[in-house]
Amino acid sequence: MPTIDPRIDAHIAKAGEFARPVLERFRALVHREIPDCVEAIKWGMPHFTLRGKNLAGMAAFKAHVSVFFHHDEQPGGTGPFRKIASLDQFPDEEQVIQRLHAAVERLSSASTASKPKAAPKPVPDMPSSFADALEDAAVRDRFDAMAPGQRREYIEWIVEAKTVTTRKKRIVQAVEWIGEGKTRNWEYQKC
Incomplete structure (x- = not known):
């Protein structure tokens, strides 16, 4: 009917x-x-x-x-x-x-039909200068505890620097933020 x-x-x-x-x-x-x-x-x-x-x-x-x-x-x-x-x-x-x-x-x-699930983006290799900067065990532990996407954001941000000076500034800034437990784009996150 x-x-x-x-x-x-x-x-x-x-x-x-x-x-x-x-x-x-x-x-x-x-x-x-x-x-x-x-x-x-x-x-x-x-x-x-x-x-x-x-x-x-x-x-x-x-x-x-x-x-x-x-x-x-x-x-x-x-x-x-x-x-x-x-x-x-x-x-x-x-x-x-x-x-x-x-x-x-x-x-x-x-x-x-269903859309195939996208494979997660791999975390890029960490630059040696950034790995050396993470020598403090507490900072290194915080970085390792971050989600893969958060680690990827930090590494990509550092790798994308066009000059050595910019890369060094970003590494210093990243170590400071990681030590405070902040993600890469913490300023834009809602509290």
Whole structure:
């Protein structure tokens, strides 16, 4: 049994005289072909969802009706579905059914695909001058206790220095901050 939303009935009733038959035909086709779809209003337009994912939608304008399928990868985009001015211009029923089933197929395959997890960025090698500066055991222990990302930020900051003078200043500053238990960007952290 299709899930009917009374807001879509109201939306169709508010549409122009030419648009009502087109909207009703598309709605009936969607419910006939995908009986477990659910109606919803999204972005102010009637939509059909399947398992919580957007499947298709329709919109009535002053002079035409648009019918669209989410995540549509058909060549030419929406093509004959973009501007339908009357029921006579409604695309072939088989074409609509084909696009609906293709949309369902895309939804099914999209739900199983997941983005691969990115590998953590490795901590770069510590410059020997920085390792020598961490000779105090308490400072060295604090540095070793930091998260890999925090250690990486300090090392990258020192390595990125363009001159030897800048590198030395950064090493002195880093040792001071590490001794105080501060991370590299401690000034920007919320307290």
